[in-house]
Amino acid sequence: MSGNTLVADRPAGGAPRPYEFPAVDRAKLPGGEVVSAHLPGQRMAYAGVLLEAGVVREPAGKEGVGKITMDLLREGTELKSGDEFAMALESLGASWSGSVDADVLRVGVQAPVDRIAAAVALLAEALRRPRLAENDFDRVRGDRVAKLTTAWAMPGTRANEALSRGLYLPRSRYSKQDTGTVASVSALTLQDVRDFHAARLAFGGTLLLTGDLSGVDVTGLGEVLLGQAGPEITAPDPTGARDLVDREIVVVDRPGAVQSVVAIAHHAPGRDTPDYTAIEAMATILGGTFNSRLNHQLREVKGYTYGARGGFDLNRDGGVFSATASVHTEVTAAAAVDALAEIDRIKAGGVTDDELASTKAYRTGSLPIALQTPGSVGGALAQIVEFGLPEDYFTRKYTEYTRLTKDEVNTAAAKRLFPEQAVVVIEGDAEKILPGLTEAGIGTVRVDDEGQA
Amino acid sequence: MTEVKSEPGTSGAENASFPWKIHEAVLDNGLRVVVSPDPTTPIAAVNLWYDVGSRHEPAGKHGFAHLFEHLMFEGSAHVDKGEHFEWVTAAGGAAINATTSPDRTNYFQVMPSAQLELALWLEADRMGSLALTQETLDNQREVVKNERRQRYDNPPYGRWVEYALALAFPEGHPYHHTTIGSMEELQEAALEDFQDFNAVYYSPNNAVLTVAGDVDPEAVVKLAEKYFGGIQRHGDIPPAPDGTLPSLRIGQTKRHIEPDDSVPRPMTFFMFRSPDSRDEDFTAVEVLAAVLGRGRGARLYRKLITEKNLAQREEAYTSVWNLAYGASVFFGMFSPRDGIEAAEVEREFTAVLDGLADGSAPVSAAELGRAKALLTSDWLRAVGELGGRADLLGQYATLDGDPKLVREYLGRLEAVTAEDVQRVAALILADDNRVIIEYTTNATSDADADAADDSAETAETAETAETAETAEETQA
Structure with missing residues (x-):
């Protein structure tokens, strides 16, 4: 409405009142x-x-x-x-x-x-x-x-x-x-x-x-x-990761689908990797928030999808990076190309100062927001136990993020992302999407029909 | 200087439903401000309820309230496209989102309390100077169309609510169509539609601003004046389309059979009209849904699974939406176990409903206690975090005119008797108040497929979509 008087300057805000994870x-x-x-x-x-x-x-x-x-x-x-x-x-x-x-x-x-x-x-x-x-x-x-x-x-x-x-x-x-x-x-x-x-x-x-x-x-x-103590725990079998040499484009046919699910994935280290915080920060910038590069490009710039995201799932013995989006069938190949390009770009060029500053504030500031309920604090305790983290792990995250440098985050992007050795699975109407995917030249395309209900 | 109405002394502190103080103020431009302080954690929830939803949409413009909600993130005088998320995130805020339901639209985020001002500034800027451009409209129209594909058109059974609402409410009723809208009408949406919508509904006197958390009430009201005080009221808000129904009941059983070979198994959905969420019987309706269908100990689970082994296990065979104007809707659903005919399960399912409605199988004290205990825990969970607390205050302020009514919930729940539950069961579960949507697959009999032809036509003329969609997603 014309005639409204609005404050033009964005408020700077103050330093956050410190948050401490509850004593364990x-x-x-x-x-x-x-x-x-x-x-x-x-x-x-x-x-x-x-x-x-x-x-x-x-x-x-x-x-x-x-x-x-x-x-x-x-x-x-x-x-x-x-x-x-x-x-x-x-x-x-x-x-x-x-x-x-x-x-x-x-x-x-x-x-x-x-x-x-x-x-x-x-x-x-x-x-x-x-x-x-x-x-x-x-x-x-x-x-x-x-x-x-x-x-x-x-x-x-x-x-x-x-x-x-x-x-x-x-x-x-x-x-x-x-x-x-x-x-x-x-x-x-x-x-x-x-x-x-x-x-x-x-x-x-x-x-x-x-x-x-x-x-x-x-x-x-x-x-x-x-009650009584359980038996000794022995180490499980090795993970059995498959070596990925070249990028593989795998099409899974879902005839008649009006959207395609695009999923890009490759191996990652286990949860105890020393650069965990740098990986987490990098993944947040790539695909962890609404303003992440993947969501920005695929949703806000191109309108291909309702949402795109990417991140790491790290277990004790290894992990997986994955990026996913459900996209309109007609733009399937273009969306896959764009998503891969974003992964390439952060791997080669790293992150900006603004992205890093914003991510540090987000990762620390949102912690107490995510830990308001008994269920979410229970989940945090489960992580501490599952991965042998220190009891004050969530309080320490503040310090870790304060100290985190751009070099560390850029190194994580360079070392932990492998778009050239990724598996790219596309579930959609094969008849409609295969020609475009082949033409896109992003890797050898094969159809996976091994799955069965 | 706006007067802040604060509750005296320690009032509220002993209230089980909401043991936090509630402060209220109204700015000169009509914006209502509700503040509920709690210094436990250094964070604050900032929540706006606008009294506008898909029920306000005229014919031919279904889905526009929700698309407008998307456009609220696309920039304003001092905030560029996408910057709302960016600034909130960069300040350490989270849980940023907005949702549109038939009744209302809400916008919310939780901030570190030292960054409260930023959220107020962002919300005020888009209330007072939303940038509506053809470019962002074209982009967000595509996003919303993908939202529709992802939630309704691509998943199996995704459209059942569309079919059901179109049959449960007459043509022209505000709840006849769903919130997501139709592809065709979204495609036709013009920029002027959203400019008009903004001019009519996104006015300070049509909104409630709620702040809950680590804040000082006087300071919040001063900041509200600073950021929102310069926004002019647009004038009186036109009355919403009338949701009044000639009678609560639908008047018959309406059955829509949807033959669909792409769904993995047969599935049957029920919809019943029920007293609306502002009706004094609504709490009894919530109890009814829990007695019948919520959880492993519910009556339908014990009958259909333990005793007869006829259906797939579900966490909720029945549930209820809290629509506020004219009628709400009560749902049921089941999927028959392999080798069992849907008709057989439906007979048992409705026999359970009938037993409650006709009083032949009254609600036991144990059943009533179980339902109330589950609903009490739901409530404690909702008010146990600041986002939920702020949203409930906004809800009571907007729909019921008084945020302090939030204090009455557990009392109302406690007061529900077995007779109340049976009374509302008799009112809403009767066979002249049922919509049944039955998905059949190629495994079902030919007789069913024939019956399908008639009702499938009814559905084709139906408009669209659904309640409370989460419209923006921020986080993996």
Whole structure:
């Protein structure tokens, strides 16, 4: 509107009031460790158990057994039927969560803090004394298979599978999805689940606890949950990464798709890499925020997509860089060319002073914003435990970012990005996109039809 | 000097729903300011609710409120395209986004508290001087069309809500179409449409600014005056299209069969009209959705899965949207287990609904307690972080006229009785208030495919889209 008086100058703002990650308490018990963070005034609490039961622990041919075992924990205990267990847990206002990554498996509950003790008792009952009955197993397995079939029809699933096949040798656990495949899950038996539970979930672990813990007997909860110590943990098999020599363009046909999923990926170091912070900063600039180079170019300049992003997923024994976007079918080749060009550009030319300054402020300033809830602080504790990070890791990040130099970030871009040795998977209507991709001259194009629902 | 209305002494501190103080002020130009201090963490949420959503869109311009929301990130007098995100991020802010629903549009970010002023400056600049150019319109139109492809057209079942709303609400009703809009109408959108929309609705007297977190209320109101005080009110806001319905119920069961060989398995969706979110019965509707369909212990789960093993397991077989004007919508869904006919599951599903509605299977105390406990935890989670807290204050201020009504939620929840739940069940779950969208695949019988032809036509004439879409995404 004309006639409005607006302040022209952007306010400079002040230095942030310092943030400190909540003090982390660690208590060693016979069965394992309790790692807790007190969040004053927070009326919800989170309790979770971290177990050495990631997908790398799944026996060959039993891919998906971890997830299905986790599902079955809720289907009844030695003391309660599945319905009774659910009624008991939900009547506390508690919600159940479970996740599994390459290295660890985590199950937990969130409940009002005055009910967290009762919720932890139920978590312990489900985790240590599950019923694991045949009829429940049949139902849950049938359900898992149906979910995998449904996922197969969703955009992106086939691209992810082709990406894993491109990055890892067939014998590697990493060459298959965390969920397992329709074939592997269909072939699982109740005995497989019982064996996996006995080996990986029946004992030990680390209890993570967050919330306003002023009235909570933290050690008492540890005793309820942790029981006896688990067996010694041995090193998992090597990752089985496939050597990438030249860039490979892999097309996965999804006839009739109105969008193509473009995914570019290559190998990366493990989580303990000394340049972790530099990698994180570089990835933020390349594809981590709305203003990142990938989103800016593909969305804001070209309008090819609703969003483009890229980043690193680093596990204990290695990691993956990936960049993804869902793009309109007609612009598929152009979008792939643009995305690769952005990766080339940051690798060769590094980042600007403005980008670095902005990323430092964002990565430190947004930390307390991301760590407001018991669930998110629980996730932070899980990272500390999973990767053996120092207890004040999140507070230290401030110092690390303050000290981070442009040279370090540019070195990370030069050393950790490999657009020439990447796998580029494009899931879309092959008939429509193949000619353009071939013509684009970005690499040898092949069609991957190995996947099956 | 704007007067700040503060609550006396320690009022509010003992309130279970919202134990933080609430301060209010109104600037001369009509902008309402709500402040709720909490110094626990050095951050502050900045949230604006504009009282405009897709329900305000005239025929032929569906999807425009949401496209306008995108354009709000494309620059203003002192802020270039993309700089809103850039400056907030560079100041250490996060959780930047905006969403458009049928009822309203909200814009929000969380800042380090020392950078509060920056967010106020950015929000004021786009409220007072939005740059609307053909170039950014053309770009964001493509982005929104890709959003539509990504969320509705490409995924299996992506359009079911479009089909359902078109049948649940009559032609011309503000909720007949979805928020995302249609490709054809978005394609026709002209710059003047957005200039007009801006002139009519993006006025300080049609907005609520809420700040929650590590701030001083008097200082926030002074800063609001500094940055927003020079924006002129555009005049009175025209009344929104009337959402009043002649009767709450749809009047019949409407079935739309969608034969679609691209979907992986059959799936059935239900939609029922329900009392709107401002109705005193709405909390009972939320409890009803939890009793019937929320969680592993819900009645539908126990019947369909544990007892009969007929359907796929779901976390929510029923849920409810909080639409505020005329009616809200209550949903149901299931996918039959392999080898089971959808019709058989539907019979059992509706038998569970009927048992509750006709009182033959009343709500037990345990079921009621379970539902309330789950909803209480939802609430504690929402107010447990500043973004959620600010958004709820904006919601109550905009839809109900008083942010302090945020204090009543848990009390209202506690007061819901088994009889209330049964009463709303009888009201909304009746068979003359149902829309059923049934996806069939080539595996289903020919009889079903025949029935599909009639209703498929109904859907083709239907307009579009859906509620609360997250419109901008910032972060991986």
